[in-house]
Amino acid sequence: MEGNSRFSYRTLDELCKDIEAMNLFIPLSEDTQILAESIYVEGRKIPNRLCIHPMEGHDADPNGAPGELTFRRYTRYAQGGAGIIWIEATAVVPEGKAHPRQLWINEDSVKGFKTLVEVIKENSLNLRGQKQLPFVVLQLTHSGRQSCPEGVPFPIITHHSRILDVKDNLSPDYPIISDQELDKLQEKFIEASQMAYECGFDAVDIKACHGYLLHELLFSYTRENSKYGGSFENRTRFLREVIEKVKKIVPEIILTTRLNIYDGVPYPWGWGVKKDGSVKPDLSEPIALIKKLKELGVNIINIAVGNPYYNPHLERPYDHPIAGGYVPDEHPLKTISRNIRLTFEIASRIPQIRLIGTGFSWLRQFFPNVGAAMVKKRWISFLGVGRVALANPYFANELLSKGNLTKNICITCSSCSQMMKDGGPVGCVVHDSEIYGSLYRFWRLKNKNYLKTLAERCIQCFPPPCQEGCPARMDIPAFIRAFLEGDIKKSYQIMRKDNILPEICAYLCPSERLCEEKCTSRIIYREEVPIREIQKFVAEEARKRGYAKVSPGR
Ligand SMILES: Cc1cc2nc3c(=O)[nH]c(=O)nc-3n(C[C@H](O)[C@H](O)[C@H](O)COP(=O)(O)O)c2cc1C
Ligand code: SF4
Ligand code: SF4
Numbered sequence: 001m002e003g004n005s006r007f008s009y010r011t012l013d014e015l016c017k018d019i020e021a022m023n024l025f026i027p028l029s030e031d032t033q034i035l036a037e038s039i040y041v042e043g044r045k046i047p048n049r050l051c052i053h054p055m056e057g058h059d060a061d062p063n064g065a066p067g068e069l070t071f072r073r074y075t076r077y078a079q080g081g082a083g084i085i086w087i088e089a090t091a092v093v094p095e096g097k098a099h100p101r102q103l104w105i106n107e108d109s110v111k112g113f114k115t116l117v118e119v120i121k122e123n124s125l126n127l128r129g130q131k132q133l134p135f136v137v138l139q140l141t142h143s144g145r146q147s148c149p150e151g152v153p154f155p156i157i158t159h160h161s162r163i164l165d166v167k168d169n170l171s172p173d174y175p176i177i178s179d180q181e182l183d184k185l186q187e188k189f190i191e192a193s194q195m196a197y198e199c200g201f202d203a204v205d206i207k208a209c210h211g212y213l214l215h216e217l218l219f220s221y222t223r224e225n226s227k228y229g230g231s232f233e234n235r236t237r238f239l240r241e242v243i244e245k246v247k248k249i250v251p252e253i254i255l256t257t258r259l260n261i262y263d264g265v266p267y268p269w270g271w272g273v274k275k276d277g278s279v280k281p282d283l284s285e286p287i288a289l290i291k292k293l294k295e296l297g298v299n300i301i302n303i304a305v306g307n308p309y310y311n312p313h314l315e316r317p318y319d320h321p322i323a324g325g326y327v328p329d330e331h332p333l334k335t336i337s338r339n340i341r342l343t344f345e346i347a348s349r350i351p352q353i354r355l356i357g358t359g360f361s362w363l364r365q366f367f368p369n370v371g372a373a374m375v376k377k378r379w380i381s382f383l384g385v386g387r388v389a390l391a392n393p394y395f396a397n398e399l400l401s402k403g404n405l406t407k408n409i410c411i412t413c414s415s416c417s418q419m420m421k422d423g424g425p426v427g428c429v430v431h432d433s434e435i436y437g438s439l440y441r442f443w444r445l446k447n448k449n450y451l452k453t454l455a456e457r458c459i460q461c462f463p464p465p466c467q468e469g470c471p472a473r474m475d476i477p478a479f480i481r482a483f484l485e486g487d488i489k490k491s492y493q494i495m496r497k498d499n500i501l502p503e504i505c506a507y508l509c510p511s512e513r514l515c516e517e518k519c520t521s522r523i524i525y526r527e528e529v530p531i532r533e534i535q536k537f538v539a540e541e542a543r544k545r546g547y548a549k550v551s552p553g554r
Pocket of ligand 3: 529
């Protein structure tokens with residue numbers, strides 16, 4: 001029972017039995033009414049104890065303003081009735097975006113953010129269909145090591161990490177961000193907070209989690225000769241100073257932070273861990289930091305753990321990993337139990353702080369039973385959910401009116417995370433398939449490894465019926481073979497031998513009625529080899545790499 005397992009519980013009793021058998025730290029409450037209680041924080045009434053966590057959608061307009069799908073997502077969240085709507089990661093500088101279509105607040109896009117707040121406030125309804133005002137937070141970020149503003153990774157790092165540099169393919173002489181650049185970046189967080197206030201947000205979150213820049217600073221133990229590295233004072237300086245300055249310059253806005261309390265990465269490459277080289281938690285530094293933040297006037301902390309690019313199961317246990325992802329060797333209930341114990345430890349050491357709990361979606365229909373028990377015990381003030389809300393944006397009102405949730409429940413299939421990895425817009429593929437089903441398939445085919453898996457279906461027929469179906473008579477099996485061998489140049493040259501414009505043809509040819517219709521793979525696997533997509537991929541790559549020049553002789 002200790003190893004990995006998929007969700008299989010039909011009743012609360014069954015879940016309870018496993019929790020007891022594994023001796024876990026997971027409280028349960030049959031009665032979830034407490035989640036409907038309102039609460040005052042910094043003079044603001046928050047209508048209930050449900051919080052929608054920030055979830056990147058990658059659907060901003062090119063200038064960083066919320067796009068059509070962004071408005072759709074937050075309108076639905078507003079209608080769904082959660083007490084807190086925490087807007088997803090929003091970059092404060094363009095080079096700090098994790099994706100070309102990530103939200104980015106700036107002078108040009110600020111109007112869009114203002115409209116977003118208005119739309120949320122106009123559409124917010126409680127369980128009786130009456131208007132209510134949710135607490136709306138804007139998460140401000142710099143993606144640091146995960147920066148990818150133009151669709152190609154452009155990491156900005158605070159120090160070298162023996163563990164993360166390997167994953168990110170960074171050489172020992174890769175430059176690190178300087179103190180002067182960090183000083184300037186502080187100003188950008190302040191400007192963004194000012195804009196957020198003018199837009200009508202209730203609060204800003206100075207994001208310090210998930211391996212992004214401000215979190216990486218917290219464990220910059222090995223950053224030398226810098227006021228931002230080495231000692232606890234220095235490593236926490238950026239976050240503390242930004243909060244202090246925003247408090248002074250924009251006193252009206254409420255300040256909060258989404259903060260990693262445990263990384264699950266050994267010291268000195270992770271934070272919230274013992275210094276003995278293990279990944280055992282040690283909350284002494286996170287607790288010291290939260291105490292300092294409390295003194296600076298921060299009253300709400302949104303709990304985060306782990307790094308989604310390195311050990312994603314720590315914060316978002318799943319039944320299925322993304323393609324090529326790992327299956328953790330611990331039971332998801334054990335992961336959840338660890339997170340609850342860490343949250344409990346913080347709540348008992350700093351009882352004045354309002355905590356938002358995290359990582360409950362794996363529990364499916366029973367997440368409210370755990371969350372309600374934690375709220376009753378005052379370990380958290382709010383039950384935060386991410387994937388639950390993506391799967392069912394109306395979950396809050398449904399749960400508060402009936403006491404439980406019975407439809408559109410997240411099954412932790414990781415398809416939303418897969419969309420993020422593939423580079424497309426993000427949504428629930430399972431329960432919002434009208435919008436995200438085709439987007440998911442489209443972006444999957446942009447992923448080279450996935451395309452290769454599908455290309456493996458080609459059985460190299462002789463004579464090849466696909467070639468017969470191709471008006472240009474391209475040697476399709478040969479270019480597929482070269483693609484599978486990883487030789488883009490050769491694959492492209494094979495196409496070009498018979499077709500001078502393979503990229504344009506890949507877009508214009510009705511391949512489903514030509515080569516693909518004749519593909520033998522249809523008989524064997526019930527689906528053709530995606531010839532058109534392979535052709536598109538190879539031709540695009542060839543163009544980017546400079547192999548696609550048309551010579552005057554042809
Ligand atoms: C697709 C996706 C996007 C996410 N985007 C963000 C984000 O913008 N900011 C953030 O702090 N966390 C982000 N997260 C983490 C979630 O907020 C949440 O902490 C995590 O999914 C665990 O909660 P859950 O079990 O309720 O899903 C994201 C998670 C997923 C799956
Ligand atoms: S795609 Fe939907 S069901 Fe799957 S993990 Fe994401 S939110 Fe849950
Ligand atoms: S018909 Fe299909 S399986 Fe056969 S060679 Fe062509 S692409 Fe490959």
